[in-house]
Structures are given as C-alpha cells and as structure tokens.
Amino acid sequence: MIEAQGLFKRYGDKTAVNGISFTVHPGKVTGFLGPNGAGKSTTMRMIVGLDTPSAGSVSVNGRRYAEHRAPLREVGALLEAKAFHTKRSAYNHLRAMAATHGIPNSRVHEVIEMTGLGPVAKKRVGGFSMGMGQRLGIAVAMLGDPQTVILDEPVNGLDPEGVQWIRHLARGLAAEGRTVFLSSHLMSEMAMTADHLIVIGRGRIIADAPVSEILAGRGQLRTRVRTDRPSDLLAALGGEGTTSTFLEPDLLEITGPDPRRIAEAALRRQVLVYELTPLQASLEEAYMELTASEVEYSSHDLPLGTQAEGVPEGSRS
Ligand SMILES: Nc1ncnc2c1ncn2[C@@H]1O[C@H](COP(=O)(O)OP(=O)(O)OP(=O)(O)O)[C@@H](O)[C@H]1O
Numbered sequence: 001m002i003e004a005q006g007l008f009k010r011y012g013d014k015t016a017v018n019g020i021s022f023t024v025h026p027g028k029v030t031g032f033l034g035p036n037g038a039g040k041s042t043t044m045r046m047i048v049g050l051d052t053p054s055a056g057s058v059s060v061n062g063r064r065y066a067e068h069r070a071p072l073r074e075v076g077a078l079l080e081a082k083a084f085h086t087k088r089s090a091y092n093h094l095r096a097m098a099a100t101h102g103i104p105n106s107r108v109h110e111v112i113e114m115t116g117l118g119p120v121a122k123k124r125v126g127g128f129s130m131g132m133g134q135r136l137g138i139a140v141a142m143l144g145d146p147q148t149v150i151l152d153e154p155v156n157g158l159d160p161e162g163v164q165w166i167r168h169l170a171r172g173l174a175a176e177g178r179t180v181f182l183s184s185h186l187m188s189e190m191a192m193t194a195d196h197l198i199v200i201g202r203g204r205i206i207a208d209a210p211v212s213e214i215l216a217g218r219g220q221l222r223t224r225v226r227t228d229r230p231s232d233l234l235a236a237l238g239g240e241g242t243t244s245t246f247l248e249p250d251l252l253e254i255t256g257p258d259p260r261r262i263a264e265a266a267l268r269r270q271v272l273v274y275e276l277t278p279l280q281a282s283l284e285e286a287y288m289e290l291t292a293s294e295v296e297y298s299s300h301d302l303p304l305g306t307q308a309e310g311v312p313e314g315s316r317s
Contacts (some may be wrong), residue, residue, distance in 0.1 A: 001021065001023065001025060001026055001060070001061055001062075001148070001179055002023065002024035002058065002059070002060050002148060002150075002179060002181060003022075003023050003024075003058065003059050003062075004020055004021055004022050004023075004043070004047075004056070004057075005021050005057050005058070006020075006055060006056035006057075007019065007020050007021070007043065007046060007053050007055075007056040007057070007058050008020075008023055008054045008055040008056045008215045009039070009042050009043075009046060009051060009053055009054050009225075011052045014041050014260060015203050015235070016042040017039040017042050017043055017046070017053075017203045018039070018202070018203035018204045019055070019056065019204075019223055020039075020056075020107060020203070020204065020205050020208045021056075021202065021205075022198050022205060022208055024080070024148075024179060024181045024198075025179065025196070026147070026177055027174055027175075027177050027178075027179075027181040028174050028180070028193050028194075028195040028196050028255045029170045029171060029174045029180045029182060029193055029194045029196070030179075030180065030181050030182070030183065030195070030196045030197070030198060031174075031182055031184060031190035031193065031194030031196070031197045031198070031211075032044070032181060032183040032184070032197075032198050032200065033183070033184055033185065033187060033190050033197055033198070033199045033200070033255060033287070034183075034185065034200035034201055034291065035119045035185055035201060035291055036185060037202075038069060038128065038154065038185075038200045038202060038203070038291075039200055039202070040116035040153075040183040040185075040200060041080060041152055041153075041183070043058075043200070044077070044079060044150055044152050044183060045079060045183075045307075046058055046139060047060065047063035047065065047075070047077075047150060047181075047272070048065050048071075048075055048077045048079070048150065049064070049066045049071075050079070057090075058131055060074055060075050060148050061074060061147065061148065070101070070102075070144065072101045072103070072143060072144035072146065073101075073103075073145065073146055073176050073237060074135065074144070074146055074147060074148060074242060075146050075147075075148045075149075075154050076140075076142050076143065076146035076148070076149050076150070077141055077150040077152075078137040078138055078140075078150070078151045078152060078154055079087050079150070080152055080153075080279055081311070086124065086126030086225040087124055087125075087126060088124065088125055089109065089121065089122045089123055089124055089125065090117050090120060090121045090122075090128070090132075090136050090139070091112065091121040091122055091126055093125060093136070093198050094108045094111065094112065094136075094138075094140065094143065095108050096235055097140055097143055098143055101143070103143055103144060107143060107145065108143070111139040111140075111142045111143055112139060113137050114139070114142060114169075114212065115135040115139040115142070116135060116165070117132070117135050118140055120132055130157040130158070130160050130193075131157075131159060134154065134156075134157070134158060134162065134166075135162075135165075138154070138166075138169070141154055146178070147178055147179060147183070148178065148179040148180075148181070149170075149173055149178055149179070149180050150181045150182075151166075151170070151180075151181070151183070152183045153183055153185075154170075154182060155184065155186075155189055160296060161190070166193075167193045168211070170194065171195055172181055174195070176192040180197075180250040181299055182194065184256050187213070187287035190211075191211055191215070194211055195210065195211060196208075196211065196215055197210075197211050197285075199214070199290055201290075201291045206291065207290055214290070216257060221255065221256065221257070221258050221278070222253060222254070222255050222278075222279040223253070223254050223257075223258070223262055223276060223277065223278050223279060224247070224251065224253050224254075224275065224277040224279060225251070225252045225253075225254055225262060225273060225275065225276055225277075226250055226251045226252075226273065226274050226275030226276075227250060227252070227266065227271055227272060227273045227274065228250050228272060229269075229271045229272070230244075230246070230249075230250065232263070232269050232271050233252070233265060233266055233269065233271045233273070234252075234254075235269070235307050236265035236266065236269035236271065237254070237257060237261070237262065237265045238266055239254040240258070241257065242254060242255070242256040242257055243255045245258060245268075249306075251275070252284070253279070255310030258278075259276055259278050262276065263276060295310070
C-alpha cells in the first residue's frame with residue numbers, strides 16, 4: 001500500500017506536485033494518469049526516496065522508503081531511462097544487483113524467466129533494443145520480489161507485443177495481491193490495464209476513482225436521432241438541459257436527455273423516429289474533458305504558425 005499525505009514538491013519557483021493525498025491499494029492495478037508535466041514522475045520519485053518532498057509525506061506499507069531495512073524487497077520501481085553498465089550482460093547486471101542486496105542467485109534466474117530475457121541474458125546490455133532494456137528494468141524492479149511495484153511510463157517506446165506483455169504482467173502481479181502503480185499519459189492504455197485511476201493535472205489530483213466510475217461520470221449523454229420532423233421533436237423535448245446540433249437535415253445529435261426520454265417525447269408528439277443511437281463518451285473524450293484545463297501547455301497557447309513544431313519546455317515526456 002502506498003499512502004501520500006499532502007505531498008508537495010517545488011523546484012525553484014515551479015510547483016511540480018501541489019499537495020496531493022492518495023492511497024494505492026494492494027490487489028489492484030492503479031493507473032497514474034496525467035498530461036505531460038503533470039507531476040507523475042516527480043511523485044513516483046518521491047515514493048522511492050529519489051526526491052525529497054518540500055512538504056507532506058509518502059509511505060509504502062506504513063513506512064517511508066528510506067526507513068525500510070530492505071527497500072528493494074518492499075518496493076520495486078522502474079523509473080525513466082535507466083543507466084545500465086552497457087558493457088555488462090543483463091545476467092551480470094542482475095547478479096551484481098542481487099549480490100549487493102543479499103538476494104540469492106536463484107532469484108536472478110527467476111526474474112530472467114519472468115521477463116522473457118532468457119535468450120539475451122548473456123548479451124551486452126549496450127546492444128539491447130528499447131523493449132529489452134525495459135524488460136531488464138522490470139527484472140531489476142522484481143529482483144527483491146517486492147509487494148509494491150511502481151512503473152513509470154512502462155509502455156513508452158514498446159511495440160504492441162511489449163505493451164501486451166506489460167499489461168499481462170501488471171494484471172498478474174495485482175492478482176497475486178501486490179500493489180501495482182503504473183503511470184501513463186494515455187487513457188486508452190490505462191483503461192485496458194488499470195482497475196483504478198488517479199488522474200493528476202498541474203500537480204493536483206483531479207480524479208481518484210475506479211475506471212468504470214470515471215467513464216460513467218464523464219461526458220454528457222449524447223444521442224443521434226434521425227427523424228423527418230426534428231423541430232417538432234425538439235419542441236416536445238423542451239429546451240431545458242437539451243442542446244442539439246443538426247448533422248444532416250433529418251439527423252440530430254441531442255445532448256442532455258437519455259434515449260428513453262427522447263423516445264417518449266417523440267411518441268407523445270407522434271413524431272416518427274427511424275434512428276436512435278446512444279453515443280458513449282469515448283475514453284479519450286472523458287480524459288480530455290477531465291484534464292482540459294490542466295495541461296501545462298496546449299497547442300492553443302502557442303502562437304499561430306508554431307503549433308506543429310517543437311515541444312515546449314516543461315512538456316517533455
Ligand atoms: N528536477 C527538476 N527541476 C525543475 N523542474 C522539474 C524537475 N523535475 C520535474 N520538473 C518540472 O515539474 C513538473 C512535473 O514534472 P514531472 O516529470 O513530474 O511530470 P510528469 O507528469 O511525469 O510528465 P511526463 O509525462 O512529461 O513525464 C514539470 O513542469 C517539470 O518540468
């Protein structure tokens with residue numbers, strides 16, 4: 001279990017994490033979602049003691065990371081690009097890590113097996129593809145057989161097979177009762193992997209709820225309605241809480257009332273309706289709606305003519 005209380009981090013005059021409190025529970029995959037620069041990596045670094053909070057605290061299984069006698073056995077983390085000794089083989093790298101933490105060599109073989117590194121374990125890490133490097137990072141994280149696993153943007157740069165592998169791994173670890181905390185800036189990815197989402201924007205939490213709840217609560221009800229008497233149907237619905245757009249002369253998109261209310265109004269007014277399609281807010285729509293005002297920079301903020309160029313400072317991934 002990870003518990004953050006009023007966690008705050010400032011770099012100079014930049015507030016990266018703005019007093020957030022949350023709990024990440026065992027037995028589930030919790031997604032940590034937010035646009036670039038939202039404060040995800042900073043929060044994760046504070047969890048594993050790589051950054052010191054400016055205020056507030058964060059604990060893993062009731063203690064701060066540094067207070068654990070064998071932190072590697074408590075928390076395994078994959079954080080951003082790793083600095084491996086590129087001349088060493090994956091096997092030797094893992095063996096050295098295990099040795100310094102009093103972890104038996106048998107565990108090295110287990111994590112190599114678990115991460116599918118077997119065929120390349122004796123090869124130099126310098127020649128590894130991004131996917132293999134990512135697997136090695138995860139093997140390191142799993143070395144201490146930790147109860148809590150933290151992976152920062154684990155699918156970044158992975159091919160579809162690698163993405164699926166991460167998804168299965170995360171779900172499998174949660175099914176074993178571990179606490180799994182994964183960050184991403186992709187809602188579509190998180191929705192397929194996570195049970196619970198903590199959404200962060202500009203250093204603040206903007207949602208903390210089960211994935212299903214976030215989706216259900218977001219996005220207004222929209223229904224596509226085809227009728228040859230659209231004006232009569234709209235009149236029957238009454239104006240309040242209803243907005244409509246004509247897509248074609250006989251096709252409306254109605255926002256507000258649910259499809260049943262629309263059908264009832266049509267029946268009352270004897271209006272023939274020959275299409276009635278509920279439109280669900282997509283995951284990305286729900287996410288965009290949640291974070292709309294929270295992105296550090298959006299393309300609308302840039303001067304005209306520069307919108308497709310460059311990545312503004314602070315919005316790196
Ligand atoms: N060492 C640092 N010094 C100064 N500012 C920093 C530092 N680390 C992060 N920041 C700033 O803090 C904010 C939060 O950054 P952070 O990397 O935590 O966001 P993130 O959500 O992980 O973003 P991304 O998805 O782009 O990795 C950003 O504005 C970033 O520029």
